[in-house]
Amino acid sequence: MRTLVPGDRGLAVGDVQKRLHDLGYSSTAFEAEMREAYYGESTSQAVRDFQEARGLRIEGSVDETTWQELVEASIRLGDRFLYLRIPPFRGDDVREVQRYLNRLGFNAGREDGIFGQDTDGALRAFQHNMGLPVDGIAGSSTISCLQRLKHALKETSVAEVHETLQDLAARGLEGKSVVLDAAEKDAGAEDALRLASSELLASGLMAHMTGGASAPLPESQRARVANDRKADLVLGLRMTPESGMHIYYFGSKGYSSPRGRRFAEILQGELAPVMDAEVPAPETKSYPLLRETRMPCVVLESGSEAAAGSDLAIAIARSIVLYFSPSE
Numbered sequence: 001m002r003t004l005v006p007g008d009r010g011l012a013v014g015d016v017q018k019r020l021h022d023l024g025y026s027s028t029a030f031e032a033e034m035r036e037a038y039y040g041e042s043t044s045q046a047v048r049d050f051q052e053a054r055g056l057r058i059e060g061s062v063d064e065t066t067w068q069e070l071v072e073a074s075i076r077l078g079d080r081f082l083y084l085r086i087p088p089f090r091g092d093d094v095r096e097v098q099r100y101l102n103r104l105g106f107n108a109g110r111e112d113g114i115f116g117q118d119t120d121g122a123l124r125a126f127q128h129n130m131g132l133p134v135d136g137i138a139g140s141s142t143i144s145c146l147q148r149l150k151h152a153l154k155e156t157s158v159a160e161v162h163e164t165l166q167d168l169a170a171r172g173l174e175g176k177s178v179v180l181d182a183a184e185k186d187a188g189a190e191d192a193l194r195l196a197s198s199e200l201l202a203s204g205l206m207a208h209m210t211g212g213a214s215a216p217l218p219e220s221q222r223a224r225v226a227n228d229r230k231a232d233l234v235l236g237l238r239m240t241p242e243s244g245m246h247i248y249y250f251g252s253k254g255y256s257s258p259r260g261r262r263f264a265e266i267l268q269g270e271l272a273p274v275m276d277a278e279v280p281a282p283e284t285k286s287y288p289l290l291r292e293t294r295m296p297c298v299v300l301e302s303g304s305e306a307a308a309g310s311d312l313a314i315a316i317a318r319s320i321v322l323y324f325s326p327s328e
Contacts, residue, residue, distance in 0.1 A: 106126045208231065
């Protein structure tokens, strides 16, 4: 789709505004713009508020990722039947099913709003335990059964516990492969990651490059490449005009990735000595690369003045080696 930006008018703008209004992002000025299907300052602010709430990059424009999130946020549990298919169902209704299953003790995997193999397996196990037809379909009967058990939901997601155990079992450098992902058309990030790749090869790790100026694929496609390669770890780098550094790992409402958090904290510790200023604590986001990769993933956003290319590359490589270290 064409990215919508301030100053645009028309049916596409009106559709975005209606979805934002229905989700509660509204004001008197916004409603005035909505009547004219005009993408003005108030619409831009509503988009920014929505992007912040969803863990997206806060840009104030509506690209394909933001549009997809608007659609997903509009779907409520029970609006449709959910089951395993290609392409997978995506939406807040899927995320709600995952939350119920995980907090009832059935491991549905990460609560990412994507109906995959883990969610299918957990749903079938739940249906078997509840005496429901084991068809892998979250239809009206299964959803009603889940909702009747709302009082039994635990605070802890079993998926987080399972991921922590996976992390402990996957230590060691032997046979590990890493994907180093540069933001689309980001030559600076690509150069830094090439240096990091050389450092990793010297440590015995296989490193694959995606993105950058030489392979400008959209972020979701680069996540698919990492999944197809069955990488053990993904690190994304994006050079920004803003100052300082920010480290992100996957998280959504009530859920965060333990493996992503551990890698992010190691990276923070390795970057601190090469920075003039303090490196902020890692935060959760739901960028496509973080959300759609099946392995632990961290995205580092670095201001161009934050660290010299070689220092940055060495810190990245050291953090990856430490992540796989049995003693870490």
